[in-house]
Amino acid sequence: MAKNQRRSVTVTLLYVFFIINQALTDGPRFVEPIPNVTVPLGRDANLPCVVENLGTYKVAWIHIDRQMILTIHRHVISRIPRFSVSHDNAKTWLLHVNNVHKEDRGYYMCQVNTNPMISQVGYLQVVVPPNIIDSLSTPSSVAVRENQNVSLTCKAEGFPTPKIMWRRGDSQEITVRKRKVAVYEGEHLNLTRISRTEMGVYLCIATNGVPPSVSKRVVVDVEFPPMIWVPNQLVGAPAGTDVSLDCHTEAHPKAISYWVRDNVMLLPTKKYGADLTENSYMAHMKLTVRNLQATDFGNYRCISKNSLGETEGSIRLYEIPMPTTISRPTEVRSQLHKENLAKRNVSKISQEERVKSKMMSSYDSDEINSHREIENRHESGNGYHTPSSPQLSGCISITRWTFPQFAAVILNCFFYHCRV
Template sequence: MPTDSLYSIFYLAIIIISTCQGSRHHLKMTTSQHHPATEVEYGHQDVFDNSLWSPKRPSNDEHSHPMSGHDSVLPRFAEPVNNVTVVAGRDATLHCVVDNLQKFKVAWVRVDTHSILTIHNKVITRNYRIGLAQADGRNWDLKISNVAETDRGFYMCQINTDPMRYQEAYVEVVVPPDIIDSESSTDTVVREGSNVSLTCAASGHPQPHILWRREDGASIAKGKVKANSFDGEVLGLARVSRLHIGAYLCIASNGVPPSVSKRIVLNVQFAPVLWIPNQLEGTVVGQQVSLVCQIEAFPTPIVYWTTESGEIIIDNSRFTMTVRLENEYKMTMTLIIRNLSAEYFGGYRCIVRNSLGETDGMIRLYEVPAVPRSSVDMEPPYDTEMEDSQSDNLLLKVRERNKHLSAGNGQEAGSVSGHIKTAIDSTRTGLSVSVGQSSSHPAPSDKSSNNGSASFYSPGIVGLLFPFAIHRLPVVVVIVVLHCTLHIPA
C-alpha cells in the first residue's frame, strides 16, 4: 500500500478516537449533573431522558428556570398542582395541566424516592396502583388507587424543557383510628382497696386522641378528683372501691371518621354486706307477708333463707323466694309467706355467701291479734262531734261550779279543776291516762269523811255534763273517775 494512504488512514483513526473521547467526557459531565431516578420500591433502574430529572429541591414557582424571550413559545403550566388529602383505601388524583406542550414530554416523579412513575403516556413504575387517569396533550392526571400510608409524600409533574420546568404537590394519607387490642387492657378484676391502671392504645394518622368515659354516664372518681371523662392512654385509679365497678369506654378519635371505642369492664371483689329494712314484721293469721334483705357483694353470692332452727327453706305452695338485681353488686332477696298460721311465726334468717366471706341477718315474724268488729265501729247516733270550743266552755262551767260548791276550800277546788283539765287535754291528744280504783257509789259529803275534799257529786253537775257526755264519753269517764278518787276515804 502507498505511504500516503497509510498516513491518511492513521490521521483518520486519531480523529475518530479523539471524537469518541470527547463524546464520553461530555456524557460523563451530563450524568454527573443529572442523576437518573431509580425505582427504589421495586429495585430496578429505568432508562429515560436525563433532562426530566433535577436533584435540586423544587420551588413553588411555575418556572424554575426562566427562559428570557423564548418563554411565550415554550410549554407552561396552566394551573398549579394542588395538594391532596385522602383517606387510606380510597383513590387519589393529582391534576397537572400544561398549555403549548408542542413536542415536549410530561413526566411524573416521586420526589422522596426519586422514582419515575410515568413518562408522557407510558407508565414506568411497576406499582400496579399507579397510572394515568388522563393524558390528552393538555391534562396529565396521575391516579393512585387504593391509597396506602406508603404513598404519603411529594409528587412532581415535569416538562423536559431546557432547563426543566416542574410543579410539585403533596399527597397526605390519613388513617382512621383503630384500637390496638394487644396493647390495651382487657376486662379486669381486682380486690377492693387495690390500685388499677387501664390502658388503651390506638393507631391512626394523625395520632388519635384517647378519651375515657363510663358506659353508664356516671362520673369517674380518680383520687380526690371526680369528672365525667379523662384524657390519656392510661386511666389510673387508686384504692378502688365497689363504686368503681362498671364498664369503661376508651374512645379514640383523630378527626378522621369513624371514631372507635373499646369496652373494658372493671370488677372489684369484696365480702358480702347485708341490710335488713325491718327486723320485726307483724301480721295476723291467714295473711301474706314479705320479708326483705338487701345485699351488696361481688362476686355474685349464693343466697338462701332458713328458719330460726336452721332448716333451709325451699319454694313451695307456702314459701316463695325471689332475688332482684339492682346493678353489678347490689341485689334484694325477698321471702314471701302465704296463708300464715300459728306455727309459722318466729325467726327467719337470710344468708349470703361468696368466695370472700359470709354474712346473715335475722327477721322476726310475730302475730298481731285480729280486732273484732263491735258497736264502736258502727255509725254514731248523732250527726257531728262536739267542737273543742264546747269542751273549753264546759271546763269553765265546771270551774265556776266547783268554786260555788266549795267556797271555803278554794285550794281543793282548784286542784280538782286542774285534774279535770288534765284529763280533758290528755283525751284530746290521745294520751293514755292511768287511773286508780274508782267507786261505783258516791262518798258522803261530810268533810270529816272525805278529808276536806270538795264534793263533786251533785245533780247540778250531772245535768251540766250530760250533753257533753253524749259527744265526749271518754272525757266524762275520766272526770267521773277523778271525782270518785278524790272522795275515797283515807
C-alpha cells in the same frame, strides 16, 4: 391612499409572523401549580400537571419519597398497578393513584425534559381513621378487689395521631385523683382505691377527625364479699295472716342467697314464697310466710355467700293481736262534747239554785226580824213609820230600813227582776 392601505397590510402580516414565530420558539411552561391533595386511606387520588407549549417535549411523574419514576408521557413505568396517567389532548396531565395506601403519602414531581429541565412539586396527604391496637390495650374484662388500684390502657393508631378519651357506659362520672369528671383524656386511666360504685363499663374512644371514630368496651368488675342489710329485725303479725320478711344484699361475684329457719333451708312451697330481685351487685331477698300459725313465729335467717365470704342477717317474727273495730274519731269526739256540755249545764243550774236558796233564806230571815222590830216599837210608841203594803211589783217600798233589810230587798229584786 392605496399606498397607506398597502402599508397597513404589511404591518399586520409582520405582527402575525412575529406571534407565530414566538409561539414556535417559546419553550414549555407550567400554567398553574400542582395542588396539595388530601385523601382518606383506600380512596382514589388525582394529581394534575398543566403545561403549555409542550411541543415535542415529554412529561414525567416521579414519587420523590420513593425515588421512583411512575410515568413518562403516556407510558406507565412503575410496576405498581395502582398508578396510571391520562392526557386531555390539551394542557393537563393527570396522575391517578387508586386505592391509596399509607406509603403513597409524600411529594410528587411533574417534570418536563427541557434543557435545562423544568419541574414542579405537589403533596399527597393520606389520612388514616383511628384504630385501637388491642395487643397494646387493656383486655375487654378486668377484675379487681375493692379498695385496690387499677390502670386501664388504650392505644390507638391513625393519621393524624388519634386523641383518646374515657367515659363510663352508664354516663356516671369518673373519679380521678379525687376529682369527678364526665370525660377523661389520655391513654392511661388510673383508678385508685376503687369502690363497688365504680364497677361497670368503661369506653375508650379514639378520634382524629377522620371518620369513623372507634371505641373499645372494657368491663371493670370490683370484687368484694357479701354484706346484708335488714330493714326490720323485729316483725309482728297476727295469726292467720300473711307476712313478708326483707333482706338487702350486696356482693360480687354474684352470691348465692337463701332463707333458713331452725337450720333448715326454706324452699318455695304453699307455705313459703321466696323472691330475689337483682340489680348489678345488689339484690333484694323477700320471704312470704302464708297463713301464720303458732309454730311459724320465731327466728328467720337470710344468708348470702360467694367465693370471697359469707354473711347472714336475722329477723324475729312475733305474734300480735288481731286489730279490733274502733269507733271513728269524729263520733267519739262528738259524744264526749255532748256529755261535757250536759255536765256543765247541770253544774251551773245547781250552783245558781244554791245561791238563790241562800239569798232567799237570808231575805226571809231579815224580813221576819224587821216585822218583829216594827211591832215591838209600835207597841212601845217610838214613832217609827209602819211600811205600807207591798207594791204591785211584789217588792216592798223603802222608808227607814236598816242595812241588812236593804241588802235583802236588793238581792230579792235582782233574782225576781224587780225595781225599787
